[in-house]
Amino acid sequence: MLKTEAITGKYIYxxxxxxxxRVYFEESGEGIPLLCQHTAGSDxxxxxxxxxxxxxxxxFRVIAVDLPYHxxxxxxxxxxxxxxxxKLTKRFFxxxxxxxxxxxxxxxxxxxxxxxxxxxALDLALExxxxxxxxxxxxxxxxxxxxxxxxxxxxxxxxxxxxANLYESTAPTSPEKYRREVxxxxxxxxxPVFRGDLFYYSVEHDLSExxxxxxxSRVAVYILAGExxxxxxxxxxxxxxxxxxxxxxxxxxxxxxFPVTENYExxxxxxxxxxxxxSKNR
Amino acid sequence: MWEEIFTMKIRFLDPNRVNQIRDYINSxxxxxxxxxxxxxxxxxQVDEKQCILxxxxxxxxxxxxxxxxxxxxxxxxxxxxxxxxxFLQPTPPPYFHSLFGATLREDFQFGGDVEAxxxxxWATLRLFAVIRQLQxx
Numbered sequence: 001m002l003k004t005e006a007i008t009g010k011y012i013y014x015x016x017x018x019x020x021x022r023v024y025f026e027e028s029g030e031g032i033p034l035l036c037q038h039t040a041g042s043d044x045x046x047x048x049x050x051x052x053x054x055x056x057x058x059x060f061r062v063i064a065v066d067l068p069y070h071x072x073x074x075x076x077x078x079x080x081x082x083x084x085x086x087k088l089t090k091r092f093f094x095x096x097x098x099x100x101x102x103x104x105x106x107x108x109x110x111x112x113x114x115x116x117x118x119x120x121a122l123d124l125a126l127e128x129x130x131x132x133x134x135x136x137x138x139x140x141x142x143x144x145x146x147x148x149x150x151x152x153x154x155x156x157x158x159x160x161x162x163x164a165n166l167y168e169s170t171a172p173t174s175p176e177k178y179r180r181e182v183x184x185x186x187x188x189x190x191x192p193v194f195r196g197d198l199f200y201y202s203v204e205h206d207l208s209e210x211x212x213x214x215x216x217s218r219v220a221v222y223i224l225a226g227e228x229x230x231x232x233x234x235x236x237x238x239x240x241x242x243x244x245x246x247x248x249x250x251x252x253x254x255x256x257x258f259p260v261t262e263n264y265e266x267x268x269x270x271x272x273x274x275x276x277x278x279s280k281n282r
Numbered sequence: 283m284w285e286e287i288f289t290m291k292i293r294f295l296d297p298n299r300v301n302q303i304r305d306y307i308n309s310x311x312x313x314x315x316x317x318x319x320x321x322x323x324x325x326x327q328v329d330e331k332q333c334i335l336x337x338x339x340x341x342x343x344x345x346x347x348x349x350x351x352x353x354x355x356x357x358x359x360x361x362x363x364x365x366x367x368x369f370l371q372p373t374p375p376p377y378f379h380s381l382f383g384a385t386l387r388e389d390f391q392f393g394g395d396v397e398a399x400x401x402x403x404w405a406t407l408r409l410f411a412v413i414r415q416l417q418x419x
Contacts, residue, residue: 146386151400164404168380172373228376230383256379 024072029057037113041194043071049264086196112136129218139232147202153195163187171228171256216246226255317405327360357394
């Protein structure tokens with residue numbers, strides 16, 4: 001008998017700042033929409049384990065999008081993108097996610113993202129609280145400076161570096177096959193994309209003076225941090241949560257920068273109670 | 283427990299072990315794959331003690347203990363002994379599990395020809411993974 005998964009993929013067209021993008025996303029399940037955002041320089045495949053978790057998909061419609069220039073979402077056809085330096089800006093990131101949610105007619109989805117996806121979860125909670133019922137920021141911090149580094153996009157350093165460097169960003173206790181999968185996905189992005197995303201992650205995203213303005217009575221905020229993450233450390237994420245009144249923080253043992261991908265079996269033990277709480281408060 | 287860890291010798295500096303370490307790394311299938319285009323001399327420093335791993339076409343030809351200032355190297359990795367011991371634990375504590383993390387958040391340092399190090403980063407990490415295994419055999 002043919003072995004299959006419940007995940008399906010689709011392309012839609014979205015216009016952001018007068019440029020049309022052909023956008024790929026995958027989804028699985030029915031119920032409360034759960035919009036998932038991948039990390040910098042990666043794509044929606046990171047969420048495959050979650051999208052195959054029947055305990056989640058029985059209550060949530062899980063949607064994982066590939067940002068333009070990532071995964072199967074190619075660069076736009078209507079502009080000469082090759083004449084510009086690729087840089088993910090906060091404005092584009094926010095506007096894209098809101099437009100994507102509207103295009104799919106999602107009704108106050110839950111938003112979850114990891115790393116830069118975690119950072120944008122906090123930006124969304126601040127700027128668009130009316131759009132989401134909750135945000136779950138994984139490895140989400142107010143400010144993570146110092147990681148916009150030249151060797152992430154250099155012609156004499158191959159994609160093999162990203163494979164190795166992001167592999168070592170996982171916890172040593174995570175299953176080896178999934179640690180390698182994190183690296184594999186990273187080795188597949190176009191050369192400038194990871195560093196271009198880090199412009200948002202490490203330069204432009206700075207909520208250090210604005211965290212207190214996030215209103216958790218309008219949008220629930222959960223921040224989860226793997227103890228092995230040296231980029232958005234648990235200390236940074238915990239301090240971030242402590243400055244948002246009503247935010248909940250969980251430090252996740254034996255997980256690194258990629259909890260969803262590197263060790264989903266362990267991660268779901270942290271995620272499911274939060275999803276149950278959100279589901280109960282629907 | 284910590285006392286016991288801190289008195290453990292760093293085996294890649296042990297004259298009685300270096301040949302075994304060299305042969306073990308050279309026989310590692312993943313290192314062979316990752317290092318196939320690697321010809322670099324890596325300086326490792328533990329407190330003030332040093333060695334140079336001389337790699338040619340993916341094979342460690344020599345581990346030179348106590349090199350002289352005239353011995354050349356391409357890039358270095360330095361840390362205090364207590365940090366190396368944490369780094370070489372079978373399950374290192376957070377940040378010591380990663381060369382990049384230990385440099386960013388702890389007291390590891392790298393330098394010299396960092397372009398060469400990053401170009402051969404997979405091989406460099408595999409080298410340390412094998413050294414970590416040997417540290418506890």
